[in-house]
Amino acid sequence: MKFDVQTIDAKWQATWNENGTYKTTTDQTKPKYYVLDMFPYPSGAGLHVGHPLGYIASDIVARSKRQQGFNVLHPMGFDSFGLPAEQYAIDTGVHPSESTAVNTERYKEQMQRLGLSYDWDRAVNTSDPKYYKWTQWIVGRVFEHWYDKNVDKARPISELVDHLAEHGTVGLNAAQGEQLNLTGHAWGELSDKEQSDALMNYRLAFRSVSYVNWCEALGTVLANDEVKDGKSERGNHPVVQKPMLQWSLRITAYADRLLEGLDRVDYSDGLKAQQRNWIGRSTGAQAFFDIADHDGKRLEVFTTRPDTIFGTTFMVIAPEHDHVAELTTEDQLQDIQDYLAYVGSRSEIDRQAETKVTGAFTGSYCINPFTEKRVPIYIAEYVLKDYGTGAIMAVPSDDERDMRFAEKFGIEIVNVIDKSDFPGASLKDKVGKLINSDFLNGMEVEEAITAATDRLGEMGRGKEQINFRIRDLVFSRQRYWGEPWPIIYNEQDIPTLVPAEDLPVELPPMDDFRAVSGVSPLERATEWNTLENGRRETDTMPATAGSNWYYLRYMDPNNDGEFVAKDVVDYWQDVDLYVGGAEHAVSHILYSRLIHKFLFDLDKVPTDEPYKKLLNQGMIGAPIVNIHSGVLLTEDHQRHAIWVSHTVAEGTPLEIDGVGKGHLVLDESALDRKVPLRMVEETSVNNEPSYRIHKDAIDKLAADEAQDAAYFRTVLEQAGAFNWELDKEGRQFIELSYAMGKMSKSKYNVINPDDLRERYGTDTFRMYEMFLGPIDQAKPWSVSGIDGVYRFLRRFWNLFVNEDELSVSDKESTKAEMKILHTLIKKVTEDIDKLSFNTCVSAFMVATNDLIKAKCDKRAILEPMVRLIAPFAPHVAEELFAALGGQGSVHHAAFPEVEEKWLVEDSHTYPIAFNGKTRLTLDFPAGASKQEIEDSARADEKVAAQLEGKTVRKVIVVPGRMVNFVVG
RNA sequence: GCCGGUGUGGCGGAAUUGGUAGACGCGCUGGAUUCAAAAUCCAGUUCUUUCGAGAGUGUGGGUUCGAUUCCCACCGCCGGUACCA
Structure with a gap:
């Protein structure tokens, strides 16, 4: 039997396929594991x-x-x-x-x-x-449900309809778009269409006008995570906020449960933190400010700092706020219009980059509920329409943006928090004592928040409120390649669900998929979307569906x-x-x-x-490799474009065959070009990684049909000659520069696993990927080292095979060999459990090295090792298992279990430290007491030498660990 | 800015509840084998060194008999996120 990895791979992959080795059974008596x-x-x-x-x-x-x-x-x-x-x-x-x-x-x-x-x-x-x-x-189920906050779960819409018919909105505590107030009678009076619209306010999948990330260039709506810095992630096109009628999922109803559930799952801290930030729960207060001279009208705000209401000297509402027109007085009309025009002219990216504050006064005032003073109402783009109520109470003394705004517009600043006890605290730290705040004076911030919230409640002007950053999930795309929404609109434009028995609603065959100005391509499939009793929804679902x-x-x-x-x-x-x-x-x-x-x-x-x-x-990065171009200035002052190693300095004298003699000039005509990584060889020069392209690689280029080869041919045509250097073997090369980066087609550094797998075999490739380092850490790809893993696998193989013949003895194994085996079993079992695969591979290498040293060929040791390595090197393990006469597949053979008795040591090697610094090691019997260890250590001559002339103040002996002499 | 992660030889990385820092692999050096090379095998390889030893895990402090590990402050890198009221 030969260590011919390609043959072994092919043979067993075919066998597994035929035998259905990896079929999941429906046997429900076994414990399950879902990976x-x-x-x-x-x-x-x-x-x-x-x-x-x-x-x-x-x-x-x-x-x-x-x-x-x-x-x-x-x-x-x-x-x-x-x-x-x-x-x-x-x-x-x-x-x-x-x-x-x-x-x-x-x-x-x-x-x-x-x-x-x-x-x-x-x-x-x-x-x-x-x-x-x-x-x-x-x-469809989501569409047919609403969220009852009283029982904290989704309930069928039919039950909501019953409730509305009987009690109206009284006693209803639902996740909803807006607070509706209806009596049961009033509900009964509504038309079918009106009832349908009202239900949309409660459905967990609902249709509403929402501001979406609209990308004109792509003709589509993008999810938040498809937008980066105000541009589309794909194509980098501008993205604007646009109101559109869209389907959404009411994820906000589940915000608290999504947060709470994180405490019960095993995700990384970083990931949990990201999810918590995304949900963005904050506790504060809802507060209503009466609008002066508007007869009972109020402005609702959300604040996390109700304790600072006495410092509220102005209000700011979002430029898109519903009340803007109403609040704008005649005197201020021009200012507001100018400002709205300015806001409208700005893209999302401008707004995000903006650091200075801008805004305009509406001319109207609110009444501060605590001070009863009139405070001006402004509009400003730093207040976001979609967060909270789209309006804030501005406290310039305790909020940085509010302060800048107040300074710019000359608004009064009233200090309400005395932070003199907290010299290091910044504005946003919730610490200090209240001042200038009437009934709150002298309280600590924490206490004042509660007191102020309570007072708002007593006055009927607010209450405690929890706010979330997370928005409902827009679930419509005006695209072809997605699931059609299973919705039909009837003649009254009432959406109804396609009955389950009529699902799926299949995409119609089409050949033009362009979305024109935000209209789904499915609008053009009129045969498909026109029905006897109505029309189909033409929006499709996003990829996440x-x-x-x-x-x-x-x-x-x-x-x-x-x-x-x-x-x-x-x-x-x-x-x-x-x-x-x-x-x-x-x-x-x-x-x-x-x-x-x-x-x-x-x-x-x-x-x-x-x-x-x-x-x-973790992400695997790869080098992005560049070839440098330069100019050969010949003695007759001719300029010749050449490719040259990046290590060659300007002015270096060069002679190139067929071009001439001269020196190197690097000027603006010199351009770096990316080299497809697969044409590059990686070596090491003076302990630095070095990437080279060899002449033979370029010679082969003409016959290479791959896409990146075509690109590179074009690149090379732009400059003529190569300033080759010679390596030790006399091969011609050019040294390339490199930088590490994400693998991407456009950077020509995508490394395909196929080549390596073919060359080294699947098992080497698998173990090498695991050997790279901790699985969850980002790391650069490098092929150096794969030889080591290949060598290991062959050494492992050679434990079993001698001169291409299986050579395993049935002799009894020694205690030392059993210790090697069970140390390995223990390590591998524990490390798989910890998802620490790189250390598993190391452990296999250590055990293999030890067994080679021990010249071990015993079946009792080697056979369990085959079962142990099977998850890592399934092909080689299967081949060896079959050769050893194993029944069935190794992949169904029992995973070895550790027997602790083999791990018990007769003696232990102790580090002997003096003042914590290890100077030598000594062996003591495993069962030795502290005193015995101390005594025999003192008796050792090397220890005595270390202690000579010093006073031993203390001796620390930890059995099984170490000995430390504290000397004076 | 905020949140999370991370920092150890030339490189990837290892190190149990705090207990021999550098396992394992790469690379490099020397040797064996060979006509030669590849492959393979053996030995060495943190740094400094007066060869006795000394220093050393991003920096500075602290706790401890003892710190890569725990605490405090800072620096670098990676990822996420941001006028979030």
Whole structure:
């Protein structure tokens, strides 16, 4: 038997496929373990080496759990709705379903080659009508429910209708858009359309006018996380706020539960913090300020500092606030109009970059409820329409922006907090004693907040209030490649849900996918959207719709009657380990937690959190490599463009064949060009990494048909000659400069796993990726080191195989050998549990080295090692397992268990320290007492030498650890 | 600014509840094998050194018999986020 990795890989991958080795059973008597990878969007670029990092890690966990007797659910699928496929369709005319199918096949093949133990029969595809039927069904359930805050769960709309008919809005405590006040009688008087509109105020999936991130260039609405710095993440086009009639999900109803649930899941602190920030809960007070001369009209504000009301000397409302027109007096009309024009002219990016305060006076006044003084009302863009009530009480003494605003507009500043006891405190720290505040004077801030809130309540001018930063989730896209909303509008424009038996509402076949000025392409599919009794909704859902709940579908992927059968979900419960990239940390995780909680309310799932434990793998960066160009100024003053190593300094004399003799000039005509990374060789020069392109790589370029090769050919045509240098072997090269960065097609540094896998075998590739370092940390990709892992695997192999023949003895193993084995079992078992895979690989290397030294060839040692390494190196392990005569697949063979008795030591090596500094080591018997250890240590001559002439003040002996002499 | 993470040889990284800092691998140096090379194997490899030893885990302090580990202050890097009232 030969260590021929390609043959071994192919043989076992085929066998596993035939035998259905990784089929998840429906046997519900075994304990379950669900380990899930975030499914990828199948892009045209294929997998790069960053993807498998998480896939391999989760695969190791899945395989070890399987061997430990768990029924393991380890599925994979594709998040196949999304913008890139649609954009590609617009660019090329290829239907998204076609390009998606091609990319999906490619991904699947690449994953299978990595020996990942997915049960492909369970694969899901979000753009498959059989799948999105259930996405539509779930969203339909959301539409048919409202949130009752009294019982803190979602309830059917029918129950709300009953309540409204009987009691109106009395006794109703619902998550809602605005506070409605209706009697039961009044409700009965409403027309069908009016009732429908009123229900929209309560539905968990509702249609309303909302300000959305509108991107004119893309012709679409973007999610917050698709917008970066006021520009679209894709394409970098300007994004503006635009009011549109849109479907939304009322995620705000679940804000508190989404926050609370974080305490019960095992996510990283960083991720929990991000989710908490995103939800942004803050406690404060609602306060009403009477508007002067407006006869009972009031302005509502939210403040976290009700204690500072005595310092409120003006009010600010958002330029988009509903009351702006009403509050603007004739005198101020011009000012306000000018300011509104100014605001309208500014893009989101301008507003964010703005540091100076701007605003305009409306001419109206509020009455400060505590001081009863008139305070002016301004509009200013620093007040956001969408946060709180879109209006603030400004306290210039205790808020930095308010202070700048007051200074600019000459508004009175009244100090209300004495911070002299807190010299280091900044304005926003909630510390100090109240002054100039009547009944609050002398109180500490904390106390004053409560007192002021209570007083507002007594006056009927406010109460304690909790506010959230999170906004309802806009769930409409005017795009083709997404799930159509299963909604039909009747003649009265009342939206009704498409009945479950008519789902899925399939996308109509189309060949033009452009969204024209914000109108969905589906508007043009008139045959599809026009029905006898109305018209179809033409908005589709965002990509997150399908990925919100896919982990549930894997449990029961082919069920045509339910999204998942109840007994099945009761068995699988939830995801035990979820692995994926940190870029999905906020939105995807938050939205799927929302849907899960909703389904929990409906008693469709048995748990209220979908993911027990979450692991975010770190990003793998790669060098972005540049070739430098320069000018060869020849002796006859001719200029020749050349490619030159970045290490060659200006003025260096050069001679290039066929060009001439001269020296190097680096001027503005010199341009750096990116070199596709796969044409580059990495070496090390003076302990520095060095990237070189060799002449043979360039010679081969002409025959290379890859896309990046074509790019590079064009680049090289722009300059003629190469100033080659010679390496030790006499090969010609040019030294390239580099910088580390994210892998991206446009930087030509995407590293495809296929080449490495083919060269070193799948198992080496898998173990090398794990060996790179802690899974959750970002790290640069480097191939240096993969040879070491390959060598290790072969050394491991050679423990079993001698001269291509299996050579294992049945002799009894020694105590030392058993200790090596069980030390390894213990380490690997614990470290898989801690998701510390790099240290597992090290442990295998250490054990292998030790066994080679011990010349161990004993079956009793080696056979368990095969079962232990199987999750990491599944192919090699399977080959060895079969050769050893194992029954069935190693991947169903028991995972070795540690026997502690082999780890007991007869003696222990103690570090002997003097004043905490270790100077030597000594061996003492394992059972030795403190006194025995101290005595024998003192008796040692080296110790005596260290102690000579010094007074021993204290001796610390920790049995099994160390000895420390404290000397004076 | 705020929140979170992180900082250890030439490099990736290891180090249990505070107890031998640098495991393992890469790279490098020397050697064996070879006609030679590749491959493989063996030895060495934190720095300084007067070869006795001394210093050392971003910086400065603290707690401790003892700190990479705990506490305080600061610095650098990475990620997230921001007129959030």
